[in-house]
Amino acid sequence: MAGTTHRIAILGAGAVGGMLGVLLADAGHDVTVLATDRTSTAINVNGLSLRSGRYGDIDVRVPARPWLTAPVDLVFVTVKAPALLDALTRVPPALVSGATVVPLLNGIDHVPLLRAVLPGAAVVPMTVGVEATRIGPGVIEHVSPFADYAISAGARDGGLDPGSVLREAGLDVDASAPDEATLLWRKLSFLCPHALITTSTRAPLGPAREGRPDVLHGLVTETAAAAAADGARIDPAAVAQRLASLPGTMQSSMLKDALGGSVLELDAIAGPVLRSAPDGAPVTRSVVAQIVGAGEPAATPS
Numbered sequence: 001m002a003g004t005t006h007r008i009a010i011l012g013a014g015a016v017g018g019m020l021g022v023l024l025a026d027a028g029h030d031v032t033v034l035a036t037d038r039t040s041t042a043i044n045v046n047g048l049s050l051r052s053g054r055y056g057d058i059d060v061r062v063p064a065r066p067w068l069t070a071p072v073d074l075v076f077v078t079v080k081a082p083a084l085l086d087a088l089t090r091v092p093p094a095l096v097s098g099a100t101v102v103p104l105l106n107g108i109d110h111v112p113l114l115r116a117v118l119p120g121a122a123v124v125p126m127t128v129g130v131e132a133t134r135i136g137p138g139v140i141e142h143v144s145p146f147a148d149y150a151i152s153a154g155a156r157d158g159g160l161d162p163g164s165v166l167r168e169a170g171l172d173v174d175a176s177a178p179d180e181a182t183l184l185w186r187k188l189s190f191l192c193p194h195a196l197i198t199t200s201t202r203a204p205l206g207p208a209r210e211g212r213p214d215v216l217h218g219l220v221t222e223t224a225a226a227a228a229a230d231g232a233r234i235d236p237a238a239v240a241q242r243l244a245s246l247p248g249t250m251q252s253s254m255l256k257d258a259l260g261g262s263v264l265e266l267d268a269i270a271g272p273v274l275r276s277a278p279d280g281a282p283v284t285r286s287v288v289a290q291i292v293g294a295g296e297p298a299a300t301p302s
Contacts, residue, residue, distance in 0.1 A: 005029055006165060007072040011087055013039050013064070015132035016104055017078030018140040019147070022050040025060040027169035032072070033064040034090045040064035042137035052142035055170070071095050074160050075121070077103040077114070081268030084110060088117055096121045100159035104128050106191060107268030108184050108230070122159035125180055126151045127187040150174040152183040185232035189239050192269050193219035195254035196287045202258070206248020216243065218283030226276035258291070266291065
């Protein structure tokens with residue numbers, strides 16, 4: 001490894017957390033995975049495995065625990081938003097006092113929550129764009145050619161710079177966002193329309209965008225307006241162009257959760273738009289209502 005060895009905890013052993021745990025352990029860091037009893041036992045018995053066309057097949061031996069038992073330098077929070085409050089019971093605040101806590105969750109509202117719950121830690125939000133799947137406890141399949149991390153520019157609130165740690169482990173980290181709001185809304189401005197259009201149609205991106213182009217346009221426009229209301233500048237035309245350029249077979253994680261019967265991240269992904277959009281986000285509201293089965297099919301904007 002090119003840099004210093006750090007004590008790192010990964011809170012959550014799903015696709016993102018498992019993949020990150022493998023790569024950081026392979027880079028020489030002292031990694032501990034925090035997960036449920038069942039998942040912790042599986043990792044302690046079989047190790048943590050990554051299958052990736054980009055990084056190769058990597059198997060590592062790391063300790064896994066239901067809760068943190070010793071101080072660490074860095075904590076990556078990789079659970080999904082609906083599981084965050086329960087997952088935080090695995091992290092005693094005293095053991096992360098002075099540490100850097102890096103949430104990789106979708107949405108906006110988890111950042112102030114973490115700062116309130118872990119006041120002694122430096123909370124440094126990041127985002128990640130990756131298509132990966134947990135195919136079993138401790139076994140991760142990385143199915144995209146990319147794993148794009150992002151962090152905002154500027155001074156850190158003490159502690160380690162997580163961007164440097166990830167770069168030294170061979171990961172791509174973009175630091176072009178000028179502030180936290182822009183960082184988080186850059187991801188959400190793409191993720192919200194993508195997740196809602198695919199989940200509401202129960203179809204991959206290609207059929208979803210072709211079947212409801214006006215609804216997709218409305219989702220993009222309303223998300224950009226919500227971002228602007230929160231002080232972030234998002235170009236809706238650029239978001240629309242990105243959505244149009246992606247493979248038609250691409251599925252959002254929310255669609256995968258819906259098809260698998262899992263709890264959806266509706267509040268984390270759509271909630272900030274519903275609460276912030278100046279016009280009340282009528283298209284977003286309609287699509288969300290359809291997803292939860294509480295309304296008619298999504299309205300077509302005029």
